[in-house]
Amino acid sequence: xxxxxxxxxxxxxLGSNQMESERIPKWKALPIFSSDALSSVGYGPEQxxxxxxxxxxxxxxxxxxxxxxxxxxxxxxxxxxxxxxxxANPGGGGSYVIAKKYLGEYPALIxxxxxxxxxxxxxxxxxxxGTAAITSAFPFLVxxxxxxxxxxxxxxxxxxxxxxxxxxxxxxxxTYIFIGCxxxxxxxxxxxxxxxxxxxxxxxxxxxGL
Numbered sequence: 001x002x003x004x005x006x007x008x009x010x011x012x013x014l015g016s017n018q019m020e021s022e023r024i025p026k027w028k029a030l031p032i033f034s035s036d037a038l039s040s041v042g043y044g045p046e047q048x049x050x051x052x053x054x055x056x057x058x059x060x061x062x063x064x065x066x067x068x069x070x071x072x073x074x075x076x077x078x079x080x081x082x083x084x085x086x087x088a089n090p091g092g093g094g095s096y097v098i099a100k101k102y103l104g105e106y107p108a109l110i111x112x113x114x115x116x117x118x119x120x121x122x123x124x125x126x127x128x129x130g131t132a133a134i135t136s137a138f139p140f141l142v143x144x145x146x147x148x149x150x151x152x153x154x155x156x157x158x159x160x161x162x163x164x165x166x167x168x169x170x171x172x173x174x175t176y177i178f179i180g181c182x183x184x185x186x187x188x189x190x191x192x193x194x195x196x197x198x199x200x201x202x203x204x205x206x207x208x209g210l
Contacts, residue, residue, distance in 0.1 A: 031172050
């Protein structure tokens with residue numbers, strides 16, 4: 001019975017000769033290999049703004065634009081590093097393997113531990129942030145916040161265990177819908193500021209959480 005449930009949830013194991021079928025195009029690879037950066041967009045800017053605005057007397061919120069520029073530069077450095085690593089190692093390899101090849105065993109162990117911690121924190125924060133948005137839209141779900149977190153965690157685990165091919169197919173549309181919504185939000189705000197002449201502070205003043 002357990003084997004039947006296991007096969008139904010995760011599917012049949014893939015042999016080494018079937019790994020070629022797990023290759024995916026770039027537009028499908030985005031939701032899988034860029035999920036860390038994309039998920040951070042959902043909660044990162046909000047938390048940065050809340051921290052900077054928490055002490056109005058210091059006027060730290062004025063530095064929000066500089067923080068955003070620093071983050072964009074950091075993402076650019078990460079993307080450039082990834083592209084160089086891919087070109088230098090076309091056969092592939094994770095962070096541990098690459099760090100061990102160029103830096104040695106101990107830096108590789110530190111890299112692996114940091115990556116492991118990052119994965120745990122990303123999943124925890126991303127899921128809790130996403131379910132917080134859901135409970136904000138549907139307040140009757142607030143008492144079930146923890147159960148909702150665990151359900152989403154279990155669902156994502158099962159989808160990822162089914163393989164890169166199926167995971168990318170499942171996450172591709174929510175990812176591009178999210179990117180589209182971000183563009184609509186940014187363009188809508190710029191339109192109101194530069195075309196309609198609405199002051200930027202008037203747009204944020206309408207939000208009760210800011």
